[in-house]
Amino acid sequence: MKFESLTAFFYMDGHGIYIWAAYGLTLVILAANVWFPLIARRNIIRAEKSAVLKAMNRKL
Amino acid sequence: MKFGRMKSHRRNRLLLIVFIVCAAGGATTFALFALNENINLFYSPDQIAQGEAPVGKTIRAGGMVQDDSVTRTGEGLGVSFVISDMKSAQVTVEFEGILPDMFREGQGVIALGQLNSEGVFVAEEVLAKHDENYMPPEVAAALEEAHESGVDTGQKAGYE
Amino acid sequence: MLNWFHRLGSPKTFFEISGRWQVPLLSLAVLMLAGGAAWALLFVPPDYQQGNSVRIMYIHVPAAILAQSGYVMMAGAAAVFLIWRIKLADVAVKCVAPLGASITFLALVTGAIWGKPTWGTWWVWDARLTSTLVLFFLYIGVIALRSAMDRQAGVGRACAILALVGVVNLPVIKYSVDWWYSLHQPASFSLTEKPSMPIEMWLPLLVMVIAYYLFFFSVWMMRIRNEILVREKNTDWVKQWLAVR
Known part of the structure; x- marks a missing residue:
């Protein structure tokens, strides 16, 4: 551990604001890159399933 | 991949791609040479x-x-x-x-x-x-x- | 080799194989990202000149590497699509563009945030920074061209050619710091040259670079799988796959 206290860890000798902003932004962008395909997948499955069901109902 | 056995239309497409990239590269090189001094951020x-x-x-x-x-x-x-x-x-x-x-x-x-x-x-x-x-x-x-x-x-x- | 190439080029085979890989790959990527970030934030020594702001390097440098190597992969897929007309390669080009754009954006913004405490400025129009901004616009261009030509014949080919022409920007980014006077320092991370930092600073950087690569591949794969589901929705295997969801 390079930091003696939690305050020192957040403050990082005055560079904390830059470091935490950069890490925060990275977290947001990486998480969005997982989140969007997951949502898209759910929507695709839902849409295609309902399309299949509709087609089946028409046949009946 | 053996290029010697490649079908001729594929080889033509490959050559076309190589040509496009070389042409773009050449144009960029000339542009950068023309701009050379201006791209330097500072004077030494x-x-x-x-x-x-x-x-x-x-x-x-x-x-x-x-x-x-x-x-x-x-x-x-x-x-x-x-x-x-x-x-x-x-x-x-x-x-x-x-x-x-x-x-x-x-x-x-x-x-x-x-x-x-x-x-x-x-x-x-x-x-x-x-x-x-x-x-x-x-x-x-x-x-x-x-x-x-x-x-x-x-x-x-x-x-x- | 060519046989394997064609087999993986089939959307069905790709979908089956990637289905087995995606969860372990993404889990490993997330684990390494979290571990690498904790290492960089807690255990890496501060730099003798930059102090703690050197910790930003661990998220900036891998993003900058991936921004460029993502473009190489996009151009590679574009070439495969143009030569062999493998549809999966077009799917790959389509799916990597937004991912590459977001990682390039990340590299630009984390670089700006790092620049403020170290250089004293968020941005300068030097060769390295400007050519990376051009890289971002190239990704945006590929995305924009695809949405402008939506469902028209030849959209895949047009995007592939644009992606290939943009390749000329890559050597400019890489050598910009050697060819011209710039504010940006030369490369900090290379596998072929002696590291420019001691091992306790270099090793976590290596972990982060590998983690970003794994993350990139797993997210790319997720997007490709979605696109396959859409494009192949009328095939029997997709209908069967949907039936058990």
């Missing part, structure tokens, strides 16, 4: 000493801050220092304002400002340039000690 002390930098126009000058050259001028935040290319060329820079945290002697800097008729660079803004060598403070201190006892560590390159 050598270029300024040779008179290549325009006088009275806002330009950038970059170099190493010479050891023991930083002096306070006047009352306030005024400061003057010498930047060099680690060889012979030297340019005096005058600046009034807050220097970046990483500004120190022996460190690379880039100054935005104008060259006056006496060959002094009057800066409005000073940026710190740093090299790609990173090390913990303890290691740097050890290197410093080794350097003082006459061992050349080969650090601080990049301005030749």
Whole structure:
């Protein structure tokens, strides 16, 4: 551990604001890159399933 | 993949791609050659000493801050220092304002400002340039000690 | 080799194989990202000149590497699509563009945030920074061209050619710091040259670079799988796959 206290860890000798902003932004962008395909997948499955069901109902 | 056995229409497409990329590369190369001097972010002390930098126009000058050259001028935040290319060329820079945290002697800097008729660079803004060598403070201190006892560590390159 | 190439080029085979890989790959990527970030934030020593702000390097440098190597992969897929007309390669080009754009954006913004405490400025128009901004616009261009030509014939080919022409920007980014005077320092990370930092600073950087690569591949794969589901929705295997969802 390079930091003696939690305050020192957040403050990082005055560079904390830059470091935490950069890490925060990275977290947001990486998480969005997982989140969007997951949502898209759910929507695709839902849409295609309902399309299949509709087609089946028409046949009946 | 054996290109010798490639179907001829595929080989033609490959050749077309190679041609497109080469053409784009060639055009870019010419453009960059034409712009070459303008892409440089700053003038080196050598270029300024040779008179290549325009006088009275806002330009950038970059170099190493010479050891023991930083002096306070006047009352306030005024400061003057010498930047060099680690060889012979030297340019005096005058600046009034807050220097970046990483500004120190022996460190690379880039100054935005104008060259006056006496060959002094009057800066409005000073940026710190740093090299790609990173090390913990303890290691740097050890290197410093080794350097003082006459061992050349080969650090601080990049301005030749 | 060519046989394997064609087999993987079939959307069905790709979908089956990637289905087995995606969860372990993404888990490993997330684990390494979290571990690498904790290492960089807690255990890496501060730099003798930059102090703690050197910790930003661990997220900036891998993003900058991936921004460029993502473009190489996009151009590679584009070439495969143009020469062999493998549809999956077009899917790959389509799916990597938004991912590459977001990683390039990340590299630009983390670089700006790092620049403020170290250089004293968020941005300068030097060769390295400007050519990376051009890289971002190239990714945006590929995305924009695809949406402008939506469902028209030849959209895949047009995007592939644009992606290939943009390749000329890559050597400019890489050598910009050597060819011209710039504010940006030369490369900090290379597998072929002696590291420019001690091992306790270099090793976590290596972990982060590998983690970003794994992350990139797993997210790319997720997007490709979605696109396959859309494009192949009328095939029997997709209908069967949907039936058990």
